[in-house]
Amino acid sequence: MGYDCVVCAKQVPDTKRITGEAMTEEGTVNRAALPAIFNPEDLNALEQALSIRDAHGGTVTLITMGLPAASEILREGLYRGVDRAILITDQRAAASDTLATSYILSCAIRKLSYDIVLCGRQAIDGDTAQVGPQLAEKLSLPVITYMEELISLEGKTIRVRRNIGNGYQVVEADLPVLLTVTEAANTPRPPMVKKIMKYKKARSKSEVEQEVKNLLQGDFENYAAELEAQQVEQICSELKEKGLLIEQWNLDDIDADLNWCGRDGSPTKVHRIESVVLTGSEYKEIPPTEEGINQLVAELIEDHTIG
């Protein structure tokens, strides 16, 4: 027996760290000050998949769509024991909205074997929580959103407690299903030291390309392209031999229809983006003295804010 789980994870800027310090003097966010992290609730999705494997056997495959740098979260998955990690990276996927993102992920997942697809409830940067339900629709899977607890998994039947805002619901469905997992579901396990030692050198091809490019920069202008390609091939085949080459797919590998990918595949377009500037209109500082507070209260009574 055993279950094949596919976990979708996104690399995101750490928006939680936005405190007074990460704000610029103009009151806008200093993005450079924010590290890129494994989207928090995707770690809960991963933990859920790993604990299903612990209990029942099967496999866990971690996929992410993003820039080459997103390979970092795949390594974090390898440190926690995933069986397979796949980077989907392609410039033609840039500027995908949630519809295009879910389409691309669905094409990738069709290439894999799965009983349970797990997403985080929501990514902390785009903040939409739309990708999970859209992915389920594209794969014609039943979707269970806002999962708080896996109650049981027996044979082909899964039973789950889900949050419904002002309470909860217990639902049951037959596999295959898609779950969106909340932070309440579990506590993600830490990375394993042994696996870190093993996989810290794991790289995806696009990362190798960038590393080689940086290394060769300037020196051999004329030969650069050819040399680069050779070097990359060599390093990749060495990595592969050691089981350290992170799989990488582009849109052709997953047979994606380009009309539904990237900017062209995205019906939502950004009209304007503004940084939030904190403005306290007519700010008044009140001294913490009896007199100051009496005066404040009087002002509020006089303008009928308080009765």
Added chain:
Amino acid sequence: MIEVNPQGEVWVFAEQEGGKLSDVPLELLGKGRSLAEKLSVPLAAVLAGKDVRPLADTLIAHGADKVYLVEDDRLEHYQARSYSRVLCNLIEQYKPQIVMYGATPLGRDLAPTVASAMKCGLTADCTDLQIGDHVEPITKHLYKNLLFQIRPAFGGNIIATIVNYDRWPQMATVREGVMPMPAPDENRTGEIIECKADLDGLVLPLKILETHRRERKVNLKAARIIVAGGAGVGSKENFKLIWDLAECLGAAVGGSRAAVDLGYVDADHQVGQTGTTVRPALYIACGISGAVQHRAGMAESAKIIAINIDRDAPIFSIAHYGIVGDLNDVIPKMIKAIRTRAGVKK
């Protein structure tokens, strides 16, 4: 998706559970009214469920010109698959230009499913919706009278205005409490259009075994004054200070997520991105640092008083009145001032 259809109606999905409407569709009808008037098209609500006809009058009183009513036993309990089928069929038949949903757990399950099936866009958690013109930066083509879908993103640190000019309908979700609810007008009249649900052959994939709903103990949204406490209050016992101040003001008690997580106050009281969004006449933040996720839920308050020992706490940057001091000292002074009306000129 449907073709661009400037004559299309403006729609609101009328979320209900067990024959009771949520607040958010009524709030959306208020916004929908002004959008529909700007576009000179009718405003309609889509009401689906079992025995829900009595709710149609409430929708009309709150601004709907029409109610598309879909009643079927199989719609008694919400499921993404059945409800999305109903909505997609109606959208294909009537071609509305705008469809709005509440950003409730139900709406955030349904709307993306509909968007994926219709292959149209969806903007999440809008805080404002307007009608405006968009010039495509590459083609320079001018698109008139689009729905501007205005939403915070990036943890509330940027505000994005999103448009959808080619694959309609234009769809958006809006959080509860963000749009003011219009006062009902019982004399308004409207048309109820009965529609048949085409659910034949549909297998409902989820077995709903149990549903537990708590009545909310507090109604923060309706409160005119809110006194909120954060981690700075220090203990559950000390949170009594917050209750005392609220009591003498006739106010509701709110809390930051840290206060909830620390067990100072119940989760129903949480204000912010993952709690309730409030816009009271007065918000008093005590020992709350003012993280973006908290501000997202209260920055629209008409007046904000912040009490915090840290002069640099971000809460002061949106406050109208700031008291830099220890809440254990400031709150008792405030209670006394309110009780005695000490400063008021006779």
